[in-house]
Amino acid sequence: MRFRHRAAAGFATLLLPLAGVxxxxxxxxxxxxxxxxxxxxxxxxxxxxxxxxxxxxxxxxxxxxxxxxxxxxxxxxxxxxxxxxxxxxxxxxxxxxxxxxxxxxxxxxxxxxxxxxxxxxxxxxxxxxxCDGGPTVPGDNPPSAPGTPTASDVTDTSVKLSWAAATDDHGVKNYDVLRDGTKVATVTATTYTDTGLTAGTDYSYTVQARDTADQTGPVSGAVAVRTTGGGNTDPGPQPGSKVNLGYFTEWGVYGRNYHVKNLVTSGSAAKITHINYAFGNVRNGQCTVDDTYAAYDKAYTADQSVSGQADTWDQPLRGNFNQLRQLKAKYPHIKVLYSFGGWTYSGGFGQAAANAAAFAKSCKNVVEDPRWADVFDGIDIDWEYPNACGLTCDTSGPAAFKNLVQALRAEFGPDYLITAAITADASDGGKIDAADYGGAAQYLDWYNVMTYDYFGAWDKTGPTAPHSPLTPYTGIPKAGFTASEAIAKLKAKGVPSAKLLLGIGFYGRGWTGVTQAAPGGTATGPAPGTYEAGIEDYKVLKGACPATGTVGGTAYAHCGTNWWSYDTPATIATKMTWAKNQGLGGAFFWEFSGDTSNGELVNAIHNGLQ
Known part of the structure; x- marks a missing residue:
């Protein structure tokens, strides 16, 4: 994804712990x-x-x-x-x-x-x-983490929790029981029955020990619980639906001011099936969290929070991860995958592929960190590009990608979702030919085929062309640079249709200095954009430069001297019909914050896949 760079967040952050805090x-x-x-x-x-x-x-x-x-x-x-x-x-x-x-x-x-x-x-x-902010006795260490709770006797309104005892050099006094990160009880035993719950609702429980000096130790692993009864109150797509997956960017909480709650207020949460949380980094051959503040420390006020409850300073998990946990409790149909790599962070995959088993283990340590193990349902690898050039050039060989995802499947097992975002370059000898995507497909649930960013103002003088054409058209600048050709080529390499998702960009790419309204005109450079020249969100373009035509199954617009291409609800409908006729598994999009405040494009994908 050519434009997936991290916006400056104003925070000096380090990488994710592979061991607990x-x-x-x-x-x-x-x-x-x-x-x-x-x-x-x-x-x-x-x-x-x-x-x-x-x-x-x-x-x-x-x-x-x-x-x-x-x-x-x-x-x-x-x-x-x-x-x-x-x-x-x-x-x-x-x-x-x-x-x-x-x-x-x-x-x-x-x-x-x-x-x-x-x-x-x-x-x-x-x-x-x-260092734990609590009272201490000289030489007194805090207690260890209790065992991850187990749930039993689940009813419409209650659940019994049990856990292995913590240890302490001076003795454990009691345990704090936390529901969705908020303390609900303090008990002396290693069991607790939580009552007054809502039927048919998802909850997450952890436990924290206190010693005789009232010091608290690390929080236990989390157990997810869904109470019985209540019927199916989740308004979203149900199992068996086509995949409608959106990328949620970690850095979007800063300049873009886009938060997990926006998925609720826009109505998008009820229409999607999956979220890719982007991006984890790949450093020293290992998976790491990139911005720890945004991921699990940023505090949300009650009005900013999905649950309507404000974060407290001492709760075990805050930030995007806790908001995603709350979103899943409200919309249990949504599955969340942790996506690693992207345009900026793909440089570490070559080293990772050299020891794929160690890489896979590091990724599982991140995804299954006990503080947020219930948040993620899988992992997505966004390697741009195996054995080819993106921001940097990779020379790890055609088998490296297959070996990497094979190791991930061996480490994570059959129950985790494992996916990959891959190139859509179907040109002869292009990026699809550079790696064994056909052989790797057996280890993956699906591919997110990045059928966008084919053309843009990195070619400053043009010719102008749509960045996400579905089909070839007369005068297209490069053969093989369309969605239909990419899908056909991947099928020919043995990838099942149901394991292919069609990519949609929630943004446009544009040039300035353009006098010709039709595609193929010359330009003087990239058109001005809110965050970066040559790129702009759909929510801005639909009003600032409305579409004036279509070509290759997508829209373009000429306004003043600027020329833009982007997808609209109408072109998305066409693309979804095509995807269904091809037997594809669904669609995905980059990324939520480019949509309108009422989720216009998400809704178009949802309606088109029905």
Whole structure:
């Protein structure tokens, strides 16, 4: 997807933990109003990456911070950023730099480092107090995570939960039971029956232990529960429907101000079947979360939240992941896949393919992280492009893609959705010919065939041409650059029709300096766009530059000296009819925020697939 670059978010973020976040307690002088948590962001055998996050849990600003911890002998920091890190033997001290010392109430900052050795931090202090923000006794560590709860005796309005006990050096006092991230009870036993629930509704439960000093440990894994009864209250497409999948961009919560709740208010949630959450990164041959703040830390107010409940500072999961959890509770028919790669982050796939089994294991660690394991139903690989050139050129060979997805299926097993977004270049000797997409199809549930971005203002002088043509037309600049030819070529390589989804762009591509209304005109460069020259959302173009014609099954528009091409509800209807006649599994689109506030294009895909 040529335009899938990450918008500047204004946050310095590190990569996803492959191990859980660990809060560490230590000898302290007094209770603090802040917490410090450690995350192991990566591990490459001879070394590892680490991140500390300091969060202000109080009501007044913190003006400076110092985090101290011990490493076992042989483990040390080799480089660090966003903090000044020193040591005395195995005792390590990190102090804020000038620009990140002040932390407002509810806010957080992070610093990272690279290290060597096998050990993990212990005896952490933050400004002389406990790193978990709670009361401590000198030498008292917090409890371990309890076992993931199991559910039994599920009724219309109640469920019984049971879990394995946590351990603690001074004894466990009780357990907090959390429903959808909010504490609903504190109990001394390792069982709890939650009552007063709604029939036919999805819930997610976790448990957190407290020790005798009232310190809390890590949250357990999550168990998903659906109460009985209630009938089918989900208004969305039901099992057996054609796939209607949309990409939700992680960075869209910033400049685009597009959030998971927008899927509800636009009516789109009731029309889609699947969401691809984009994008996870691929670094050092492993899957990682890209923007941890947007993914699982950003706090939502009640009016911004799908559930209508505000996030609290101490809940185990916030951000997009928690909002997706709430969306699935409201619309149980929706399945969510975590998509890795994209135009910007595909450079890491070549290294990943060199050790496909290790890559697959790292991806499962991310997708099944106990903090959000109930959110994701599968994984999507967006490698642009195997054994070919995208932002960078890959030379891993024609078998690399097949080997990669085979390893993913072996690691994730038969019950996970495993999909891939792939090229739609059907030219002779083009990108479809560069990898074994036919052989790889047996390991995948479907392909998202990126039947858009064929033509655009990267060719500054034109000729003007639609970026998402369905069929060839007289004068098309390059043979093989249409959706119909791409689908035909993939079928010829042995990919079943039902494993192919037709791609729709919720945006247009355009040139300026154009005098000719029909396709094939010359230009002087890319047309102005809100976020990037040469590209604009459908929701803007439908009013700013209405369609003046169609070519190759898609629309184009000439307004002033600008020339745009984009899909409309009418051209989408044509494409969906074609997809059904071809026996395709459905359609997908990039991406939600380009649509109108009432989900005009999502609705067109939904209606067209019926």
């Amino acid at each position: 660990v809060g560490l307690a230590a000898p302290a002088q007094a209770a603090t109003t802040a917490t410090a948590t450690f995350t192991k962001t990566s591990d490459w055998g001879t070394g590892f990456g680490g991140q500390w996050t300091i969060k202000n849990t109080g009501t007044s600003s913190i003006s400076s911070w110092t985090v101290e911890w011990d490493f076992p002998s042989g483990t040390k920091v080799t480089s660090a950023w966003d903090a000044t890190v020193t040591n005395s033997g195995d005792h390590w001290i990190a102090k804020n730099v000038g620009w990140n010392g002040t932390i407002a109430p509810g806010a957080s900052v992070s610093f990272g480092f690279n290290g060597t050795g096998p050990g993990s931090p212990s005896n952490c202090t933050l400004n002389g107090g406990s």
